[in-house]
Amino acid sequence: MAAVRNPSAKRTMISIPTEIITDEILPKLPVNSLARFKCVSKSFNTLISSPEFINIHLQQSLSSSTNRLLILAEENGSDLYSLDIDSPDYDTTVINIPLPHTLDYWLDNGVVSIVGSVNGLLCVGILRYIDGPDEFKQVVINPSTRVFREVPYIDIPILGNAIRVSFGFGYDDINDDYKVVRVVENAIQYDPYQGDELYNREVMVYSLNDNTWKLVEDVHRPIYSLRVRHNGVLMKNHLLHSIFWCLDMYYIYCFDVQSDKWVDEVPLMDLFTDPMADFIEDNEHERVHVVNLGVLDGCLCITVTRAMSNLSDVVWMMKEYGVKESWIKLFEISRCSPCCCKPCCYYFDGPYGFRQGSKQEVLVRRPLKIAGLFWFNIGSEGYGKTEEISGIPVFDQACFFTGSLVPIPGSKLIISPAD
Incomplete structure (x- = not known):
């Protein structure tokens, strides 16, 4: 059967x-x-x-906001790290990002910095200290796919005593091209009593598609002097923003990698007389400094502090790009905790970004020279550290980075010693 x-x-x-x-x-x-x-x-x-x-x-x-990592550049070192800041166990997931061995000459006597990131590509800068003028080298990498392309080295023009150098990295979506921008300012005549009298500003643009540098600006006596505390801050993938200074006033100017030209000035509230700046009403003559320029939740942000008292840092956000009236005071961080009388206890850099799923907690760093990050509750008054992140190496720069499959034209594979 x-x-x-x-x-x-x-x-x-x-x-x-x-x-x-x-x-x-x-x-x-x-x-x-x-x-x-x-x-x-x-x-x-x-x-x-x-x-x-x-x-x-x-x-x-x-x-x-998935596939999001935090990239850290080692302080005065040659290592890069990634941190899955959205993972529940991020305290134990700091990973070293390998750099190509073709850069060993630069890395042996160099310091790594983050020029910028866009669409999953990361531009890394290396400053090499030698007996002569400092040398700058850049490389574009995709840490997710482990491919890279070196940017050809070019000398820094030396025309005077004081030299300021800034870089930026952006995406030209019209030509589907990624570009590195270098801004060099020379003080040709320098008077220590009256300040820099004559400047030369040179702007070079490197095209990843063409693999060439192009001179786009070479001018004498620019109206405003570049104040380099950071590399160019990227908005909308193609607009790089830098802080300029003239006659005790700050200005934000924008370089467009689509046209390779400076475009509109970004309106900035008057930090000395504007009534919105309520944190300086106690002493209207006290100078304030712009100490940081960044992007938070797609909006341009600045951080300002008092020149003399240094009691707190205030973050302002431009809610509507290009509209002066849209600047709002987002939050303020006291430089001393309630239980500590030492100054600069929580002087911070950033903010780097919001916590995933939250618009109340932002990621900022602890004081310079001290390792550590913490989440800050922007709804709190003064000291509002909500959570310290442990296990962070001492770093000089940080930025949020989105992992992607975006290719790099003419790239090579990064081969680690283990391979």
Whole structure:
């Protein structure tokens, strides 16, 4: 007699429609998972490598704030680190980012800095200290796919005594080109009693597509002097912002990597007389300094502090880009905790970004020369540290970074010693 099969023992295979996999599941995965899935089949490899999928994955990551890492540059060192700040166990997930061995000449006597990041590409700068003038080298890497391309080295023009150098990294979406911008200012005549009298400003732009540097500006006696505390701050992928100074006043100017030109001045409230600056009403003659320029939640931000008292730092946000009246006082951090009378106890850099899923907690760093990050509750008064992040190496710079599959033209694979 033939055996009778039990229908309940019959396996049921569930088939997921292809479009659900390609349009709904894969774009939400991290880059390291997608790299493994490229080995599943030729069709998966073709799909994940296609420009259309790379763009869909990037837009998904940007809109949902997923695949987000914090990049740290070692203080006075040559190491880069990544930190999954959104992970529950971020205290134990600091990872060293390998740099190509072709840069060993620069890294042996150099200091690494973060020029900027856009669309999952990171531009890293290396300042090499030698007996002569300082030398600057840049490399563009994709830490997620571990590919890189070196930017050709060019000398810094030396025309005077005081030299200021700033860099920026942006994306020209009109020509689908990533660009590095270098701004060099020379004080040709310097009077220690009356200040810098004559400047020369040179602006060079490097195109990743063309692999060449181009001179776009070389002018004498610019109206405003560049005040370099950071590299160019990127907005809308193609607008790089820098702080300039003239006659005790600050200005924000913008360089557009699409046109390779300086464009509009960004309106800034008068930090000396503006009635919105309520933190200086106690002494209207007390000078204030812009100590940081950055981007928070897609909005331009500045951090200002009193020149003399140094009791607190105030962060202002431009809610509507280009509109002076849209500047708001976002929050203030006291430089001393309630239980500490020492000054500069919590002098901070940043803010770097909001906590995932929150608009109340921002990530800032502890004092210079001290390792550590903490979340700050912007709704609190004065001292509002909510959570310290431990296990952070001593770092000089930090920025949020979105992992992506975006390729680099003419790139090579970063090979670590373990490989």
